[in-house]
Amino acid sequence: MNHTVNNRIKCPIVAAYIALMVSTGGASACIAHVPFHAPDTKAANIVFSGEIKSYRKLHEEFASAVVTFNVTQIYRGNAGSEVTALWQNSTFSVPEDLVEFTALFGSRLVVGITSHKTRLPLRGPSATFMPLNDEELSSLPRILQAPCSDPFMFRTKDADDILTFVEFTNHLGAIQKMWR
16 A cells, blocks of 8 residues: 555544544543542532522633622522632533523532631542632532532532432431541
8 A cells, every 4th residue: 555545544534533522621630430429419508509600710710700699598608698619620621601600500519618728528439629720710619529529519409409419418417427
């Protein structure tokens, strides 16, 4: 086989490979997705139920958004009637706008927030933390999310779902204290 025939075969294969990489590149850059791990809830300084008030994707920051919630009930920690937090999504993408956010997560949620100083739980084969370009954002509390895992934002259908979830995490915390 001469070079011309060989190149005719390679070009479509290379083009197909590049097209596949470009089309799937935004899905997730994590090596492996790790499901939300219930014991991660102990890293949350504040746990509350609330409704999404505003959402702003930060185009100048990698996979980040500022999310504001109207707080309806506090289960752990202290919060006012409104909480604004930074969401740095470790799965490498965030919704474009409020409409896309509510389609994915709903408008009424149970949310876990950490201080900007709290170390995130680490599990799984990969962890990526992108530094922030904006110093003001660095001081915002963060939505709890272990690297390459789901964020601590759960859709709620009614108050029973919230109370069941909170009761589970409270019992988990009490059991962990007994074993120390």
